[in-house]
Amino acid sequence: MKADPADQRRLLDLAEVDAELARLAHRRRTLPEDGEHATAEKAVQAAKDKLVGIETSAGDLDRDIRRIERDVEGVRARTVRDQEMLASAGVGAKQASDLQHELETLARRQGVLEDEQLEIMEQREAVGIDLDHARGELATAEETLTDVGARRDSALADITASEAGRRRARADAVASIGAADLLAAYETRLSQGRVGAGLLRERRCGACRLELDRTFIGQLRAAAADDVVHCEECGAILVRTPESGL
Known part of the structure; x- marks a missing residue:
């Protein structure tokens, strides 16, 4: 799957909102x-x-x-x-x-x-x-x-x-994402009770917080900017930004 890198980055805003909603739901319970x-x-x-x-x-x-x-x-x-x-x-x-x-x-x-x-x-x-x-x-x-x-x-x-x-x-975050397939993949993971997306930072997945294998990091470096990649540990969509250190 391919998606505009800008749309991929917008997933992080959506994931943060969903994390806040999850925290509020936990607080309610x-x-x-x-x-x-x-x-x-x-x-x-x-x-x-x-x-x-x-x-x-x-x-x-x-x-x-x-x-x-x-x-x-x-x-x-x-x-x-x-x-x-x-x-x-x-x-x-x-x-x-x-x-x-x-x-x-x-x-x-x-x-x-x-x-x-x-x-x-x-x-x-x-x-x-x-x-x-x-x-x-x-x-x-x-x-x-x-x-x-x-x-x-x-x-x-x-x-x-x-x-x-x-x-x-x-709703604003969803509306800002133009890649329907990307959004659908994210929502599917969310419906399964899993984190949909996470920022790749210093070889760590922002969704599961695990450090990723060097070989996998090498594959990420070789991937095109509009390639949608997933964490090899948790399956979340990995969003690459200048912070990723690739």
């Missing part, structure tokens, strides 16, 4: 903010799960407190009734003894319930502290997630803007 965002999401979910667990415990204790309050009210009401009956006229000795015994039983029951109520209220107070702490942890985790998300979005926006600029530059 490996954004540190992506990992930070995933970690922050897990932290938020863990904080939510923790909060739900503590809220469940608080709800259970609140129900126990309400149950005991109802039981205490019931015991107090029964005590008042028995006291009124004991104080009323016409109560026989046997009934008075039974009422007195029941009042003693109710007093013991009320004491047990009130002790249990106090214990549960102390537990509820401790859980309330845990609840406030868990809510604070969740708020902090959500703030971190929001911050990381904003930084990730900003980084992606920068990459997108850079990519748009490089694609415009690529």
Whole structure:
């Protein structure tokens, strides 16, 4: 294949733009903010799960407190009734003894319930502290997630803007190359995930960075200026310029 040396040199501009696009694509795939965002999401979910667990415990204790309050009210009401009956006229000795015994039983029951109520209220107070702490942890985790998300979005926006600029530059570079066959050969290599072209400088291929064999360098010296030559190591189009030292 032959191509105007000027078109061959323009391939270097195109290759540089494509290298920049590749770097931007790699940056997009490996954004540190992506990992930070995933970690922050897990932290938020863990904080939510923790909060739900503590809220469940608080709800259970609140129900126990309400149950005991109802039981205490019931015991107090029964005590008042028995006291009124004991104080009323016409109560026989046997009934008075039974009422007195029941009042003693109710007093013991009320004491047990009130002790249990106090214990549960102390537990509820401790859980309330845990609840406030868990809510604070969740708020902090959500703030971190929001911050990381904003930084990730900003980084992606920068990459997108850079990519748009490089694609415009690529279109200009492609339009400047008049050799269709040369451009097709370059694009084929690029589609295969390989570097399309590289500058030959001091016996090294600019695409693979390998030093080329002296025999091959001799063949390059003998090649016409419009001959399209390829690196013997990686197959990229070798562009010769005064820097090549041939």
